[in-house]
Amino acid sequence: MKVAYFLGCNVALRTYEYDAAVRRIAEKFGIELMDSKDFVCCGYPAAPQDHSTFLALAAQNLVAAEEMGVDYIVSVCNSCTATLSKVNKLLKENEKEREHINKILKNSIGKEFKGTLEVRHFLRFIYEEVGLDEIKKAITNKLNPVRVAPHYGCHYLKPPEVFDFFEDPIVPHTADDLMALTGVVPVKYENMKQCCGGAILAVDEDTSISMVREKLIHVHEAQADVLAVHCPFCNVMYGEYQKDPRIDIDFKVPVIFTPQILGLALGFDAKQLGMKKKVAKLFLEPQEAPESKSEEVGAHG
Amino acid sequence: MESSQTTDEKKAHIEAVELDPNFKFEISKESGGENITSCFQCGTCVAVCPVAAKNPEYDPRKIIWMALLGLRDEVLSSKAIWLCSTCYSCYVRCPQNVKITSVMSAIQNIASREGHVHPSYEAGLEMLKKTGRTVELSEFENQKREKLNCPPIEENALATIKILDETGILKKKEKNKKKGEEG
Known part of the structure; x- marks a missing residue:
């Protein structure tokens, strides 16, 4: 199956390891991810400034995907997915907005939004199109029962109507379900849906950092070994900003991408998935049973 | 502010x-x-x-x-x-x-x-006009991508620039700035 593959800014240029893991998984399931040089910024940064500019910037990407003759544009960034989904839905349903944006597109790049495709986050795409049964069948490496704290990210879940309510925005489960197939243990932790604060990083860094700090503490308190995300900017916040002196915690939380876990279970190695060897070992090699951890880890570890 | x-x-x-x-x-x-x-x-x-x-x-x-x-x-x-x-x-x-x-x-x-936009958002649009993206592309990124068996990224701001010109968002900002300075 061919789908348009939308990277956005932060996956293309900051979190390539996420890109790598997604490409390996897609190959495994015969999903052809089609890149395009016409895919640029999704338009999200323009939303607070000018609604028309926001719609038109997002629409140029949707139009580029429509021209590829595919049914889906698959994105790996939560915010790009939400932006493209929101604009795709609005332009399909609201004739007045569609005419307005098509006028802008026609005058600027000589193109037109037709509304022929659907937007999907990669995780949702494999969850729905490949399905848990097929994914389970393809797993060749049973992973250690590593305690993984899932972070869904706001724009994977909300606003729920632009995602056809495929997930419960209050009690989400798709990432837990996918990870559970591999042998790892998805753990619940306090305030699991807390926002990473990425969107206001440039407006109020202290507030964003304190949001990151609290999340890391909650993950640590739940005795999770790693935090798994499926959004590049959540990764930047919890990974890069974990080193910020304002965080001031005496433990480390490794941050990885949910598809990297799936990739290991599908038989790919750390290098192919852009993972640190030390982190990959947690999942693959026999571990000593840590005394402080809960029973299910001790029993298997 | x-x-x-x-x-x-x-x-x-x-x-x-x-x-x-x-x-x-x-x-x-x-x-x-x-x-x-x-x-x-x-x-x-x-x-x-x-x-x-x-x-x-x-x-x-x-x-x-x-x-x-x-x-x-x-x-x-x-x-x-x-x-x-x-x-x-x-x-x-x-x-x-x-x-x-x-x-x-x-x-x-x-x-x-009305000219009250937070400066970080303005900087974001300026960046888009330059590169089509919010993150700058250098040789480094594509070397990293190649090592991970991911195709290279090309800079392509042309369509974005045309759209920003058509909606006039950057020009409107200039106008607001001037108005603010005069006022």
């Missing part, structure tokens, strides 16, 4: 003659602002807001109440309206379906038109 409500010169009472009763309708005409007048001030939004939990300067209920009252200048010039992290926590829990995240965006759009 100081919030007028946090300074020592805070007014003891509000002068009704200084209020703009049309401000709420102005917001409701913006895309996303339609439901602002449904707000009954229950405070669910601020109770579930992850930003408000860390920074009391951001209080979505207060911003909406100020907007409904007609404190137009105070709302549009406040830093607080730029503190929404667009997490949609309030959006999914609001009992009146005010769609606060979208209302905030509508207010930001009005503020932007």
Whole structure:
């Protein structure tokens, strides 16, 4: 199956390891991810400034995907997915907005939004199109029962109507379900849906950092070994900003991408998935049973 | 861009003659602002807001109440309206379906038109005009990508520049800046 593959800014240029893991998984399931040089910024940064500019910037990407003759544009960034989904839905349903944006597109790049495709986050795409049964069948490496704290990210879940309510925005489960197939243990932790604060990083860094700090503490308190995300900017916040002196915690939380876990279970190695060897070992090699951890880890570890 | 409500010169009472009763309708005409007048001030939004939990300067209920009252200048010039992290926590829990995240965006759009945009967002659009993306591309990124068996990224800002020119967003900003300097 061919789908348009939308990277956005932060996956293309900051979190390539996420890109790598997604490409390996897609190959495994015969999903052809089609890149395009016409895919640029999704338009999200323009939303607070000018609604028309926001719609038109997002629409140029949707139009580029429509021209590829595919049914889906698959994105790996939560915010790009939400932006493209929101604009795709609005332009399909609201004739007045569609005419307005098509006028802008026609005058600027000589193109037109037709509304022929659907937007999907990669995780949702494999969850729905490949399905848990097929994914389970393809797993060749049973992973250690590593305690993984899932972070869904706001724009994977909300606003729920632009995602056809495929997930419960209050009690989400798709990432837990996918990870559970591999042998790892998805753990619940306090305030699991807390926002990473990425969107206001440039407006109020202290507030964003304190949001990151609290999340890391909650993950640590739940005795999770790693935090798994499926959004590049959540990764930047919890990974890069974990080193910020304002965080001031005496433990480390490794941050990885949910598809990297799936990739290991599908038989790919750390290098192919852009993972640190030390982190990959947690999942693959026999571990000593840590005394402080809960029973299910001790029993298997 | 100081919030007028946090300074020592805070007014003891509000002068009704200084209020703009049309401000709420102005917001409701913006895309996303339609439901602002449904707000009954229950405070669910601020109770579930992850930003408000860390920074009391951001209080979505207060911003909406100020907007409904007609404190137009105070709302549009406040830093607080730029503190929404667009997490949609309030959006999914609001009992009146005010769609606060979208209302905030509508207010930001009005503020932007009047030259109050937060500088970080302006910088974002300038970057888009330069590269088509919010992150700059250098040799380094493509070397890294090659090692991970990912295809190279090309810079391609042409269509973005044409769209920004057509909507006139950057020109409008220049105009606002000049107006602000003259005023």
